[in-house]
Structures are given as C-alpha cells and as structure tokens.
C-alpha cells in the first residue's frame with residue numbers, strides 16, 4: 001500500500017469504559033453547547049479523570065465530559081498559543097504516535113490501548129491517578145491517536161507547561177462539570193482540570 005493512500009481508521013461501538021459514570025450510558029450531549037452527540041457524523045471527544053486505590057485498584061471517576069469538535073476548537077482558541085505549543089512539543093518529544101497506531105491498529109481491546117501510560121509506560125494497575133480520552137463519531141469510537149491513557153505524573157508535568165491564562169480557562173471550564181460521585185466532591189474541587 002502506498003503512503004499516499006488515505007489512512008484507514010478503525011471504529012467500534014463506544015466501549016463501556018467511556019460511558020458516563022453519571023448515567024452508565026454513552027454520553028449523549030456536548031458539555032458546552034448541549035448538541036446531541038449520538039447522531040452519526042457528529043465528532044466529539046470524551047475525557048475522564050480517575051483515581052484508583054492501591055493495592056486493590058478500586059476506581060472512582062473524579063470528572064468526565066464529552067465535548068463536540070466545534071466547542072473543542074472554540075475552547076482551544078481561549079487557551080494561550082504558548083501553552084498549546086508546549087503541550088504539542090511535550091507529546092512530540094515523548095510519544096511515537098505513528099508507531100503506536102501501526103502496532104495497535106487491529107486491536108479493539110481497551111487493555112491494549114489503555115493498559116499503560118503513553119508517556120511513562122507505567123502499567124495502569126500501578127497508577128493512583130490517570131486520565132483517559134477518546135475520539136468519537138456518533139455512537140462509534142475511533143482507534144487512532146486516541147484512545148490513550150496518561151498518568152497523574154504526566155498530568156502534573158503538563159500543568160507546569162501551562163500559562164496562568166490557560167490554567168484560569170481550564171478552571172472556568174470545570175465549573176460546567178459535575179462530579180459523578182458526591183462523595184468525591186471535595187477531591188473534585190481541589191483537582192485541576194487538564195484538557196489535552
């Protein structure tokens with residue numbers, strides 16, 4: 001196959017791991033504009049931040065949201081250009097996405113795609129905190145740059161690359177989210193949100 005051919009991207013039904021913990025069903029609306037996300041042809045991303053106890057790996061979702069591409073693009077404009085560039089460089093220097101996609105392209109197992117931190121390589125079972133993200137089209141999830149998992153350690157490193165302005169924008173965005181578990185509200189309040 002020549003390199004000139006358009007890349008074939010695999011899709012599947014959205015794995016339950018990316019369902020909303022509030023409803024236990026797929027996300028159906030954009031956190032920002034309320035658009036129905038489950039109509040085929042509607043592109044959006046899902047992010048969830050999870051804390052995990054050790055050694056028993058009990059997981060709790062701290063925050064979660066789905067956002068349509070239009071709002072995503074709009075939100076990105078509110079972040080500083082410097083912050084966005086820093087994030088891009090951080091990943092470009094540490095993650096070989098091309099290799100990862102070619103290794104995993106036939107896989108549908110979330111254990112393979114989300115089994116370890118894409119930057120640090122640490123196994124998910126060892127993490128106390130991590131964030132997962134995926135990209136969807138209506139009721140389907142794409143297997144490409146996403147889905148991926150980043151560990152709490154990476155989230156902290158990324159925070160340090162962000163400007164005050166960007167951190168402020170992320171805090172504003174957080175006001176739109178609900179903590180899925182009322183018992184975790186205190187942790188939710190303390191937690192910085194990171195959109196990547």
Ligand SMILES: [Zn+2]
Pocket residue numbers: 030031032033034035067068069070071072
């Ligand atoms: Zn939207």
